[in-house]
Amino acid sequence: MAERSATRWLEVLATGPMVTVQDLGRPGRGDLGVGRSGAADQAAFRLANRLLANPEDAAALEVTLGGLQVRARGDLLVALSGAPCPATVADSAGRTRGAGHQAVEVLPDGATLRLGVPRRGLRTYVAVRGGLDVPMVLGSRATDVMAGLGPERPARGAMLPVGPPPARFPHVDLAPVTPFYAGEPVLDVLAGPRDDWFVPGALELLCSEPYEVTVDSNRVGMRLRGPGLARARDGELPPEGMVPGALQVPPSGQPTLFLADHPVTGGYPVIAVVRTPDVDRAAQVRPGQRVRFRLVRA
CATH class of the missing domain: 2.40.100.10 (Cyclophilin-like)
Structure with missing residues (x-):
């Protein structure tokens, strides 16, 4: 369904240790033996979507310990939240610039976003304006690794469809960077x-x-x-x-x-x-x- 109508995509070039598609999960299905799942750090996940004026439950990528590389197929806006990691954007001509954290970034058609290993924290969220329009399973696009529900973990070469952008445009382009934890939380x-x-x-x-x-x-x-x-x-x-x-x-x-x-x-x-x-x-x-x-x- 989404794959037939999508006009914009994220092409996965590398995944690092672990990448999953997440939203806010499947609440209220415990009677069926189905857990909620969803983003592990829900506050960070919601923030990335708010920066893009997405609904807070729009599907995005949860990236564990960096290593993600994705290429835009169509012009995109993205936002990173959660564990701060070094990030760069290289355009189709090879020109490279740094990408901010908890900020809106333009990812033009053909550009590549690369995430390094976070200096602190564990999980980084990569949201795209319009959300990832992968098929729903039991009302959610979250990948539950224990139950085996939801989208498959993205692999190299995967093409992730991006949904239509929301009608309203983001009112802010960055948010205060959340301190992450050194020492003993x-x-x-x-x-x-x-x-x-x-x-x-x-x-x-x-x-x-x-x-x-x-x-x-x-x-x-x-x-x-x-x-x-x-x-x-x-x-x-x-x-x-x-x-x-x-x-x-x-x-x-x-x-x-x-x-x-x-x-x-x-x-x-x-x-x-x-x-x-x-x-x-x-x-x-x-x-x-x-x-x-x-x-x-x-």
Whole structure:
């Protein structure tokens, strides 16, 4: 449908470690066993679309650790947000200029946008005015890597159709650059629904020492390494609904922080839940960094 009517495209020349198409996901389908998915850092994703006067849920690219190269087929406007990375635009004659972050950039027909590795943060968003008009699956263009739903991950040579531009034009051409996280980000948590499954003081222990983000982390969740959280009860729970930000603790005692593509249900107890604004922050923490948790009251 979109591919037959598109007049503008993004041609993928290189993807780097990982690129997916995302929007704001598929809310309200948990009864079907379908998670929300969508952009891991939703605040950054929304900002890129607002800069282009797109609807906030217009589909865009989520780029992990840079390396993306795309060529415009037709004149385009693009915006980058999320993890700031070195970016250049080379026109069809080979002339190269720098591209700004959290700013509107012109990508003329035949020009190539290249992203380097971000100095801080993990995920960069590349939005295009009109949005990526790939086919919807269950009402969304988000790629859920755990469930295997949505568009395939773009590969070299893919041609991504761009939708018609919105009627209104952007009112701003840049936004303040969000500071990204050096050191140890502090994530606010609420006590979880199963904190009573752990020994006294376990929740305080969670919040007293840093946890390292391991290389096993992905869009499903951040696997953490730090002080072990011991249980006071044996056995396992019946499957329970999970949400982004849930800190689930398997028998190893090492918690996993669920992100955008988390499972719909889980059987390990949840000791705490990261507050929604800090889930976006967590999505920008790189493997090898450490995070801290701070207990807050609802």
